[in-house]
Amino acid sequence: MTGLTLIGFQDSVYTRAVRLALSEKALAYAYDEVNPFTEDGQARLAGDHPFGRVPVLRHEAFDLYETQAILGYLDDAFDAPQLFPEDARARARVRQVMGITDSYLYQPLVRQVFSHGVYRAHMGLAAEAAVLRQGLAASGPVLDALEGIAAAGLVLTGRDVSRADCLLAPMIDYFALVPEGRAMLEARPALSRWFAGISARAAFAETRPGFVAVLEGGR
Template identity: 45%
Template sequence: MRKPVVLRGYQFSVYNRIARVALHEKGVPYETEEVDPFAIDIPRDYLKRHPFRRVPVLSHGEFDVYETAAITRYVDAAFGGPDLMPTRAEVLARVTQVVSIMDIYGYRPMVRQVFAHRVFRPAAGEQSNKTEIAAGIEASLPVLGALDALVSEGHVLDGRTFTLADCHLAPMIAYFVQAPEGAMALSKYSALADWWESASQRPSIEATDPGLPLG
Protein backbone atom coordinates (compact mmCIF):
# COMPACT_ATOMS: atom_id res chain seq x y z
CA MET A 1 0.00 0.00 0.00
CA ARG A 2 1.20 3.49 -0.80
CA LYS A 3 2.34 5.52 2.23
CA PRO A 4 0.39 8.76 2.70
CA VAL A 5 2.12 12.04 1.96
CA VAL A 6 1.05 14.94 4.20
CA LEU A 7 2.33 18.48 3.96
CA ARG A 8 1.82 20.28 7.24
CA GLY A 9 2.06 24.02 6.84
CA TYR A 10 0.47 27.40 6.50
CA GLN A 11 -1.38 28.14 3.28
CA PHE A 12 0.24 31.58 2.84
CA SER A 13 3.77 30.45 3.66
CA VAL A 14 6.18 30.85 0.81
CA TYR A 15 8.10 27.81 2.06
CA ASN A 16 4.93 25.78 2.10
CA ARG A 17 4.42 26.75 -1.54
CA ILE A 18 7.97 25.72 -2.45
CA ALA A 19 7.26 22.22 -1.13
CA ARG A 20 3.93 22.15 -2.99
CA VAL A 21 5.62 23.17 -6.25
CA ALA A 22 8.07 20.26 -5.90
CA LEU A 23 5.21 17.82 -5.16
CA HIS A 24 3.28 19.10 -8.19
CA GLU A 25 6.30 18.86 -10.46
CA LYS A 26 6.83 15.24 -9.40
CA GLY A 27 3.11 14.44 -9.73
CA VAL A 28 2.86 13.28 -6.10
CA PRO A 29 -0.66 13.21 -4.59
CA TYR A 30 -0.63 14.66 -1.07
CA GLU A 31 -2.85 15.86 1.71
CA THR A 32 -2.40 19.10 3.58
CA GLU A 33 -2.76 19.98 7.24
CA GLU A 34 -3.02 23.65 8.10
CA VAL A 35 -0.63 24.92 10.80
CA ASP A 36 -0.20 28.65 11.44
CA PRO A 37 3.37 29.12 12.74
CA PHE A 38 2.52 32.64 13.94
CA ALA A 39 -0.24 31.39 16.24
CA ILE A 40 0.50 31.23 19.97
CA ASP A 41 -1.14 27.83 20.29
CA ILE A 42 0.76 25.72 17.76
CA PRO A 43 -0.38 22.13 18.38
CA ARG A 44 2.05 20.10 20.52
CA ASP A 45 2.04 17.28 18.01
CA TYR A 46 3.33 19.68 15.40
CA LEU A 47 6.12 20.97 17.65
CA LYS A 48 7.32 17.41 18.08
CA ARG A 49 7.76 17.31 14.32
CA HIS A 50 9.34 20.78 14.06
CA PRO A 51 11.29 21.98 17.14
CA PHE A 52 11.92 25.40 15.56
CA ARG A 53 8.19 26.27 15.23
CA ARG A 54 8.37 26.95 11.50
CA VAL A 55 6.48 25.52 8.55
CA PRO A 56 6.39 23.27 6.64
CA VAL A 57 6.93 19.66 7.66
CA LEU A 58 6.51 16.85 5.14
CA SER A 59 5.40 13.46 6.40
CA HIS A 60 5.71 10.38 4.21
CA GLY A 61 4.30 7.51 6.21
CA GLU A 62 6.29 7.52 9.47
CA PHE A 63 9.08 9.66 8.05
CA ASP A 64 8.98 13.38 8.92
CA VAL A 65 11.29 16.01 7.44
CA TYR A 66 11.48 19.75 8.06
CA GLU A 67 13.62 22.45 6.39
CA THR A 68 12.27 23.12 2.94
CA ALA A 69 15.51 22.47 1.06
CA ALA A 70 15.60 19.02 2.68
CA ILE A 71 11.91 18.46 1.91
CA THR A 72 12.31 19.24 -1.78
CA ARG A 73 15.45 17.07 -2.01
CA TYR A 74 13.50 14.26 -0.36
CA VAL A 75 10.53 14.67 -2.68
CA ASP A 76 12.84 14.60 -5.68
CA ALA A 77 14.68 11.47 -4.51
CA ALA A 78 11.73 9.53 -3.05
CA PHE A 79 9.28 9.77 -5.94
CA GLY A 80 9.24 9.17 -9.66
CA GLY A 81 8.64 11.87 -12.22
CA PRO A 82 11.11 14.33 -13.68
CA ASP A 83 14.45 14.79 -11.88
CA LEU A 84 14.58 18.18 -10.21
CA MET A 85 18.19 17.95 -9.04
CA PRO A 86 20.72 17.92 -11.86
CA THR A 87 23.85 15.81 -11.55
CA ARG A 88 26.35 17.86 -13.57
CA ALA A 89 28.73 19.47 -11.08
CA GLU A 90 28.36 23.07 -12.20
CA VAL A 91 24.57 22.88 -12.40
CA LEU A 92 24.23 21.08 -9.06
CA ALA A 93 26.39 23.76 -7.44
CA ARG A 94 24.31 26.55 -8.95
CA VAL A 95 21.00 24.98 -7.87
CA THR A 96 22.27 24.72 -4.28
CA GLN A 97 23.62 28.26 -4.51
CA VAL A 98 20.25 29.72 -5.61
CA VAL A 99 18.48 27.89 -2.77
CA SER A 100 20.97 29.26 -0.21
CA ILE A 101 20.87 32.77 -1.64
CA MET A 102 17.10 32.84 -1.26
CA ASP A 103 17.06 31.32 2.23
CA ILE A 104 19.82 33.48 3.64
CA TYR A 105 19.71 36.77 1.70
CA GLY A 106 16.42 36.85 -0.23
CA TYR A 107 13.57 35.60 1.96
CA ARG A 108 13.63 38.25 4.66
CA PRO A 109 13.77 41.40 2.51
CA MET A 110 11.68 40.13 -0.39
CA VAL A 111 8.97 38.27 1.51
CA ARG A 112 8.96 39.44 5.12
CA GLN A 113 9.65 43.09 4.40
CA VAL A 114 8.44 43.98 0.89
CA PHE A 115 5.59 41.53 0.31
CA ALA A 116 4.39 41.32 3.90
CA HIS A 117 4.29 45.07 4.48
CA ARG A 118 3.13 46.18 1.03
CA VAL A 119 0.67 43.41 0.18
CA PHE A 120 -0.09 40.80 2.84
CA ARG A 121 -0.59 42.92 5.94
CA PRO A 122 -2.90 45.43 4.22
CA ALA A 123 -4.91 42.52 2.75
CA ALA A 124 -5.19 40.96 6.20
CA GLY A 125 -6.20 44.26 7.79
CA GLU A 126 -2.94 44.46 9.73
CA GLN A 127 -0.66 47.45 10.19
CA SER A 128 2.29 47.83 7.86
CA ASN A 129 5.40 49.94 7.89
CA LYS A 130 6.77 51.87 4.89
CA THR A 131 10.28 51.85 6.34
CA GLU A 132 10.27 48.06 6.15
CA ILE A 133 9.28 48.19 2.46
CA ALA A 134 12.05 50.65 1.58
CA ALA A 135 14.65 48.69 3.56
CA GLY A 136 13.44 45.46 1.96
CA ILE A 137 13.79 46.85 -1.55
CA GLU A 138 17.29 48.10 -0.82
CA ALA A 139 18.37 44.74 0.60
CA SER A 140 16.73 42.90 -2.32
CA LEU A 141 18.78 44.65 -5.00
CA PRO A 142 22.04 42.71 -4.47
CA VAL A 143 19.99 39.49 -4.38
CA LEU A 144 18.33 40.33 -7.70
CA GLY A 145 21.73 41.25 -9.14
CA ALA A 146 23.28 37.95 -8.05
CA LEU A 147 20.35 35.96 -9.44
CA ASP A 148 20.42 37.90 -12.71
CA ALA A 149 24.11 37.02 -13.12
CA LEU A 150 23.37 33.34 -12.47
CA VAL A 151 20.52 33.30 -15.00
CA SER A 152 22.75 35.02 -17.58
CA GLU A 153 25.49 32.45 -17.02
CA GLY A 154 23.05 29.76 -18.15
CA HIS A 155 23.62 26.80 -15.80
CA VAL A 156 20.31 27.20 -13.93
CA LEU A 157 16.98 28.98 -14.30
CA ASP A 158 17.29 28.55 -18.03
CA GLY A 159 13.55 28.37 -18.76
CA ARG A 160 13.90 24.83 -20.15
CA THR A 161 14.88 22.46 -17.34
CA PHE A 162 12.87 23.05 -14.17
CA THR A 163 15.00 22.32 -11.09
CA LEU A 164 14.87 22.74 -7.32
CA ALA A 165 16.28 26.24 -7.90
CA ASP A 166 13.13 27.15 -9.84
CA CYS A 167 10.97 25.52 -7.12
CA HIS A 168 12.65 27.65 -4.43
CA LEU A 169 12.87 30.92 -6.29
CA ALA A 170 9.51 31.15 -8.07
CA PRO A 171 7.27 31.39 -4.97
CA MET A 172 9.49 34.11 -3.49
CA ILE A 173 9.52 36.17 -6.70
CA ALA A 174 5.76 35.59 -7.07
CA TYR A 175 5.24 37.32 -3.72
CA PHE A 176 7.86 40.02 -4.31
CA VAL A 177 6.35 41.22 -7.61
CA GLN A 178 2.90 41.65 -6.10
CA ALA A 179 4.36 44.78 -4.53
CA PRO A 180 4.63 47.45 -7.26
CA GLU A 181 8.06 48.38 -5.87
CA GLY A 182 9.11 44.73 -6.22
CA ALA A 183 7.84 44.49 -9.81
CA MET A 184 9.66 47.71 -10.66
CA ALA A 185 12.90 46.44 -9.09
CA LEU A 186 12.71 43.11 -10.93
CA SER A 187 12.14 44.84 -14.29
CA LYS A 188 15.67 46.29 -14.06
CA TYR A 189 17.18 42.78 -14.19
CA SER A 190 16.23 41.60 -17.64
CA ALA A 191 17.55 38.03 -17.57
CA LEU A 192 15.83 37.33 -14.26
CA ALA A 193 12.65 39.10 -15.39
CA ASP A 194 12.56 36.91 -18.52
CA TRP A 195 12.99 33.81 -16.37
CA TRP A 196 10.06 34.91 -14.18
CA GLU A 197 7.89 35.62 -17.22
CA SER A 198 8.24 31.98 -18.21
CA ALA A 199 8.24 30.43 -14.68
CA SER A 200 5.08 32.31 -13.69
CA GLN A 201 3.15 30.45 -16.41
CA ARG A 202 4.25 27.02 -15.24
CA PRO A 203 1.25 24.85 -14.21
CA SER A 204 2.85 24.01 -10.82
CA ILE A 205 3.25 27.71 -10.07
CA GLU A 206 -0.26 28.61 -11.15
CA ALA A 207 -1.80 25.66 -9.27
CA THR A 208 -0.11 26.54 -5.97
CA ASP A 209 -0.97 30.24 -5.84
CA PRO A 210 -2.36 30.72 -2.31
CA GLY A 211 -4.04 34.07 -3.07
CA LEU A 212 -4.36 36.63 -0.29
CA PRO A 213 -6.23 36.59 3.00
CA LEU A 214 -9.67 38.20 2.98
CA GLY A 215 -9.36 41.11 5.43
Protein backbone atom coordinates in the same frame (compact mmCIF):
# COMPACT_ATOMS: atom_id res chain seq x y z
CA MET B 1 -0.35 5.62 -3.06
CA THR B 2 2.63 7.72 -2.04
CA GLY B 3 1.89 7.84 1.68
CA LEU B 4 2.80 11.53 1.71
CA THR B 5 1.31 14.19 3.95
CA LEU B 6 2.36 17.83 3.90
CA ILE B 7 1.75 19.95 6.97
CA GLY B 8 1.87 23.59 5.93
CA PHE B 9 0.41 27.07 5.85
CA GLN B 10 -0.85 28.15 2.42
CA ASP B 11 0.54 31.70 2.68
CA SER B 12 4.03 30.40 3.49
CA VAL B 13 6.57 30.65 0.67
CA TYR B 14 8.32 27.59 2.06
CA THR B 15 5.13 25.53 2.08
CA ARG B 16 4.53 26.58 -1.50
CA ALA B 17 8.07 25.58 -2.48
CA VAL B 18 7.33 22.01 -1.39
CA ARG B 19 3.92 22.05 -3.06
CA LEU B 20 5.57 23.16 -6.30
CA ALA B 21 7.97 20.24 -6.14
CA LEU B 22 5.18 17.79 -5.38
CA SER B 23 3.17 19.12 -8.31
CA GLU B 24 6.10 19.08 -10.74
CA LYS B 25 6.82 15.47 -9.76
CA ALA B 26 3.10 14.59 -10.01
CA LEU B 27 3.06 13.17 -6.49
CA ALA B 28 -0.27 12.78 -4.72
CA TYR B 29 -0.32 13.87 -1.10
CA ALA B 30 -2.62 14.72 1.77
CA TYR B 31 -2.48 18.29 2.99
CA ASP B 32 -2.90 19.51 6.57
CA GLU B 33 -3.27 23.29 6.86
CA VAL B 34 -1.80 24.68 10.09
CA ASN B 35 -1.33 28.36 10.92
CA PRO B 36 1.92 28.55 12.90
CA PHE B 37 1.14 32.10 14.01
CA THR B 38 -1.71 31.01 16.28
CA GLU B 39 -1.72 29.21 19.63
CA ASP B 40 -3.79 26.40 18.14
CA GLY B 41 -1.33 26.07 15.29
CA GLN B 42 1.62 25.90 17.64
CA ALA B 43 -0.15 23.24 19.67
CA ARG B 44 -0.77 21.17 16.53
CA LEU B 45 2.88 21.49 15.47
CA ALA B 46 4.17 20.28 18.83
CA GLY B 47 5.97 17.02 18.21
CA ASP B 48 6.21 17.65 14.45
CA HIS B 49 8.60 20.60 14.40
CA PRO B 50 10.80 21.56 17.38
CA PHE B 51 10.73 25.22 16.35
CA GLY B 52 7.01 25.39 15.56
CA ARG B 53 7.36 26.13 11.86
CA VAL B 54 6.13 24.79 8.53
CA PRO B 55 6.41 22.88 6.27
CA VAL B 56 6.72 19.36 7.61
CA LEU B 57 6.64 16.37 5.26
CA ARG B 58 5.43 13.00 6.53
CA HIS B 59 6.18 9.94 4.43
CA GLU B 60 4.56 6.99 6.15
CA ALA B 61 6.41 6.88 9.51
CA PHE B 62 9.18 9.27 8.45
CA ASP B 63 8.86 12.96 9.35
CA LEU B 64 11.09 15.66 7.88
CA TYR B 65 11.31 19.41 8.28
CA GLU B 66 13.47 22.13 6.67
CA THR B 67 12.47 22.94 3.11
CA GLN B 68 15.79 22.23 1.40
CA ALA B 69 15.94 18.82 3.07
CA ILE B 70 12.37 18.07 1.98
CA LEU B 71 13.06 19.04 -1.63
CA GLY B 72 16.11 16.79 -1.72
CA TYR B 73 14.22 13.91 -0.16
CA LEU B 74 11.45 14.09 -2.75
CA ASP B 75 14.05 13.64 -5.48
CA ASP B 76 15.85 10.83 -3.65
CA ALA B 77 12.75 8.90 -2.65
CA PHE B 78 10.66 9.23 -5.82
CA ASP B 79 11.17 8.77 -9.54
CA ALA B 80 11.58 11.29 -12.34
CA PRO B 81 11.22 14.03 -13.15
CA GLN B 82 14.24 14.87 -11.06
CA LEU B 83 14.52 18.44 -9.82
CA PHE B 84 18.31 18.34 -9.68
CA PRO B 85 20.36 18.52 -12.89
CA GLU B 86 22.98 15.93 -13.81
CA ASP B 87 25.72 18.39 -14.74
CA ALA B 88 28.08 19.17 -11.85
CA ARG B 89 28.22 22.89 -12.55
CA ALA B 90 24.46 23.17 -12.86
CA ARG B 91 24.11 21.28 -9.56
CA ALA B 92 26.48 23.75 -7.94
CA ARG B 93 24.41 26.65 -9.26
CA VAL B 94 21.22 25.10 -7.91
CA ARG B 95 22.81 24.86 -4.46
CA GLN B 96 24.12 28.39 -4.80
CA VAL B 97 20.72 29.85 -5.71
CA MET B 98 19.09 28.03 -2.82
CA GLY B 99 21.71 29.35 -0.43
CA ILE B 100 21.24 32.90 -1.72
CA THR B 101 17.48 32.54 -1.42
CA ASP B 102 17.53 31.43 2.19
CA SER B 103 20.42 33.58 3.41
CA TYR B 104 20.02 36.87 1.55
CA LEU B 105 16.69 37.02 -0.28
CA TYR B 106 13.95 35.86 2.08
CA GLN B 107 14.37 38.60 4.67
CA PRO B 108 14.35 41.70 2.44
CA LEU B 109 12.09 40.55 -0.39
CA VAL B 110 9.48 38.67 1.66
CA ARG B 111 9.66 39.74 5.29
CA GLN B 112 10.25 43.40 4.50
CA VAL B 113 9.05 44.33 1.00
CA PHE B 114 6.13 41.93 0.57
CA SER B 115 5.02 41.98 4.18
CA HIS B 116 5.13 45.75 4.61
CA GLY B 117 4.23 46.52 1.00
CA VAL B 118 0.99 44.54 0.73
CA TYR B 119 0.49 41.62 3.11
CA ARG B 120 0.22 43.36 6.46
CA ALA B 121 -2.36 45.79 5.10
CA HIS B 122 -4.29 42.87 3.59
CA MET B 123 -4.34 41.22 7.02
CA GLY B 124 -5.46 44.42 8.75
CA LEU B 125 -2.09 44.97 10.40
CA ALA B 126 0.03 48.09 10.54
CA ALA B 127 2.85 48.33 8.00
CA GLU B 128 6.02 50.36 8.34
CA ALA B 129 7.16 52.40 5.35
CA ALA B 130 10.71 52.51 6.73
CA VAL B 131 10.92 48.71 6.75
CA LEU B 132 9.64 48.62 3.16
CA ARG B 133 12.33 51.08 2.10
CA GLN B 134 15.03 49.08 3.87
CA GLY B 135 13.88 45.92 2.13
CA LEU B 136 13.87 47.56 -1.30
CA ALA B 137 17.39 48.90 -0.75
CA ALA B 138 18.65 45.47 0.28
CA SER B 139 16.86 43.70 -2.59
CA GLY B 140 18.90 45.23 -5.41
CA PRO B 141 22.19 43.40 -4.79
CA VAL B 142 20.37 40.09 -4.33
CA LEU B 143 18.49 40.48 -7.59
CA ASP B 144 21.71 41.48 -9.33
CA ALA B 145 23.39 38.27 -8.16
CA LEU B 146 20.49 36.17 -9.42
CA GLU B 147 20.41 38.11 -12.69
CA GLY B 148 24.00 37.11 -13.34
CA ILE B 149 23.27 33.46 -12.60
CA ALA B 150 20.15 33.44 -14.77
CA ALA B 151 21.98 35.13 -17.64
CA ALA B 152 24.67 32.41 -17.59
CA GLY B 153 21.99 29.88 -18.55
CA LEU B 154 22.84 26.87 -16.39
CA VAL B 155 19.85 27.31 -14.08
CA LEU B 156 16.89 29.70 -13.74
CA THR B 157 16.03 29.24 -17.38
CA GLY B 158 12.25 29.06 -16.96
CA ARG B 159 12.27 25.75 -18.85
CA ASP B 160 13.82 22.95 -16.78
CA VAL B 161 12.52 23.14 -13.22
CA SER B 162 14.94 22.55 -10.37
CA ARG B 163 14.78 22.69 -6.59
CA ALA B 164 16.10 26.22 -6.88
CA ASP B 165 13.11 27.23 -9.01
CA CYS B 166 10.73 25.74 -6.46
CA LEU B 167 12.34 27.63 -3.60
CA LEU B 168 12.81 30.95 -5.37
CA ALA B 169 9.60 31.31 -7.39
CA PRO B 170 7.16 31.80 -4.47
CA MET B 171 9.34 34.56 -3.03
CA ILE B 172 9.72 36.43 -6.32
CA ASP B 173 5.97 36.06 -6.88
CA TYR B 174 5.28 37.82 -3.58
CA PHE B 175 7.95 40.46 -4.17
CA ALA B 176 6.47 41.32 -7.58
CA LEU B 177 3.08 42.07 -6.00
CA VAL B 178 4.63 45.29 -4.70
CA PRO B 179 4.86 47.83 -7.56
CA GLU B 180 8.42 48.82 -6.70
CA GLY B 181 9.39 45.16 -6.54
CA ARG B 182 7.80 44.46 -9.92
CA ALA B 183 9.76 47.36 -11.43
CA MET B 184 13.02 46.05 -9.96
CA LEU B 185 12.34 42.60 -11.40
CA GLU B 186 11.47 43.95 -14.83
CA ALA B 187 14.75 45.88 -14.89
CA ARG B 188 16.62 42.55 -14.91
CA PRO B 189 15.89 40.84 -18.25
CA ALA B 190 17.28 37.36 -17.57
CA LEU B 191 15.50 37.08 -14.24
CA SER B 192 12.31 38.43 -15.79
CA ARG B 193 12.46 35.81 -18.55
CA TRP B 194 12.94 33.11 -15.94
CA PHE B 195 9.96 34.33 -13.92
CA ALA B 196 7.75 34.56 -17.00
CA GLY B 197 8.61 30.97 -17.84
CA ILE B 198 8.13 29.54 -14.38
CA SER B 199 4.91 31.46 -13.74
CA ALA B 200 3.38 30.03 -16.93
CA ARG B 201 3.66 26.48 -15.61
CA ALA B 202 0.57 24.65 -14.34
CA ALA B 203 2.20 23.92 -10.98
CA PHE B 204 2.74 27.62 -10.37
CA ALA B 205 -0.95 28.42 -10.86
CA GLU B 206 -2.10 25.36 -8.91
CA THR B 207 -0.10 26.32 -5.83
CA ARG B 208 -0.70 30.07 -5.80
CA PRO B 209 -2.41 31.17 -2.55
CA GLY B 210 -5.96 32.39 -2.99
CA PHE B 211 -5.38 35.76 -1.39
CA VAL B 212 -3.02 36.75 -4.24
CA ALA B 213 -5.94 37.10 -6.65
CA VAL B 214 -7.60 39.43 -4.13
CA LEU B 215 -4.46 41.56 -3.91
CA GLU B 216 -4.03 41.69 -7.67
CA GLY B 217 -7.68 42.61 -8.13
CA GLY B 218 -7.15 45.60 -5.87
CA ARG B 219 -4.39 47.10 -7.98
